[in-house]
Amino acid sequence: MTHRDSHPWHVPDDQVTRYAEGTLPEPDAWSLEKHVEDCTRCASRVSAAVGGTAAGAVLAAVRAAVLEPAPAAAVAAKPVPGPAVRTPAPEAAVAARPATGAVGRRPVVSRTARLLWAAGPAVRGAWLPAVLGVAVAAAALSYGAGFPGARALLLAVAPVVPVAGVALSYGPHADPLHEVTAATPGGGLRLALIRTVAVLAVSLPLLTLTGLLLPASGAPAAAAWLLPGLALALASLALASFVGCRAAAGVTGGGWLCAVLTPVAVAPGDAAAPRLAEQLSRCLDGVAAQGAWAAAAVLSATLLAARRPAYDRPLRP
Template sequence: MRHATTNGDARVWHVSDDLAARYAEGVLPEPEAWSLEKHVEGCGGCAATVSEAVRGTAAGPVLAEIRDAVLASLPAPAPAPAAPAARRPRRRVPHRFARLLWAAGPAVRGAWLPAVLVVAAGALALAYGTGYPGVRALLLAVAPVVPVAGVALSYGPHADPLHEVAAATPGGGLRLALTRTVAVLAVSLPLLTLTGLLLPASGAPAAAAWLLPGLALALGSLALASFVGCRTAALLTGGGWLLAVLGPVPAASSGGAAGARLAEQLSRCLDGVGAQSAWASAAVLSAVLVTARRPVYDRPLGR
């Protein structure tokens, strides 16, 4: 159990030896493990207690060997140049912010965010630069696949060299997968919806009509990934959506006719209480399946 010390009116808890031992053995309940990890971020004494407990387990010698190998592979640090007398000290970026960037995944780093911006800018350029009809319908057809692709690129060995290690920690597994899914949705949903609002309607559904389908497909992809892997799941869900909306549009149609046909097909898939209710139900069922398959996410999902 935790033990507490009193400092004036503040009551601060610290990690006991028993709590550290249960954490090191991997038998500590997940909520308590998260609380412990949060505490040791700012408490050096408790961090040392937990580190000593981990070193006493069977994994301790292995971790020590890995640490020694990593340190041995690092180049020797270059001597720091003498700082001028009037030089102001640099402000260090908080380590928590760095961890947040890593956890958020492709929504804030890598090539995924620029790709989303290119889709939005390309739609606006196509509508107002060339006058191509039916650009909103085309954007609504592509938009639900964007978060699916982000989820596929955000979790698995192909996304993180240390995926196996991260998945085995209390902060990894499903928690990390959901963190990255939320980051992907937080970037793509408002950006592409705003882009849709700026495009001419041309008979297409409302700019926000794709939000529930995008959420349902992202959660469905995450749920399916527990069976077939992230990339295969994304191909199945994203490819199925594109086939459903683009398949009925004849390839030989002119620009105006193809845009009208696509808008008509999207209206069947997106417009109306029935269609939106079906997408909401699909999102809920996917979330339930993700919860039921929770232990699977502690293993690599990169197939």
């Protein structure tokens, strides 16, 4: 089996039939044509289906006219034999096939560009400077203003940062072509997870390192927020399949902030920092708390897997 024949997803038979009949919606047709660029198995099936329609006879006549022998004067000059020609995919897909290198591999620059596009705002735009701003502000509060609860405040805000990054990375507001990309094999939940991983890869080490540099002052360990941050990000993705990314981020991120900041809001001014550290210890410290966050992450991932078909359609704004 070649690499092109080992694609993990193949076009359903009903979509092949509807594509050949010309009744498949445009986003699904674009998805199919993109898929057959790299899957010879589906390309052969689609080509056979198209060949069995009325359009197939027209395409066969055109192909015969193109491939019929040249005039005698031209036949006299035989071309130098070359490598075997690969069986063509359906005409629409062949016309859209991107250029590849001499050995059939995509250029490195093209792969890098696609990776940066898939990563989304985590590696471009204003999101990365915003995360850096959170880290710098925490350090400035601790060492510049002498605020004793800087680590506690950072731990209260840190789990919301990945949630905000996920909300800004995927959806109609993040992609002008969201309706098209959601219908492609490389879009949908796969693209949302790629961007979530990019968000976590940037925010987790940066904010955790910042927390290590700040005085503890009774706050939990600097890495105590990692499981909550992961659980909230997964919960946001699962909830987004119902209400959209921004609304889901508002529910999960806002719920976390209310849980940790409400007791602080009613505390006297001089007791705010100790009360915040105490509340964070309840939410983050200990095997029971971390185990609960791990269970929440697993449940969110399970719900997200069950809701995967919702990502095959454009999400709500």
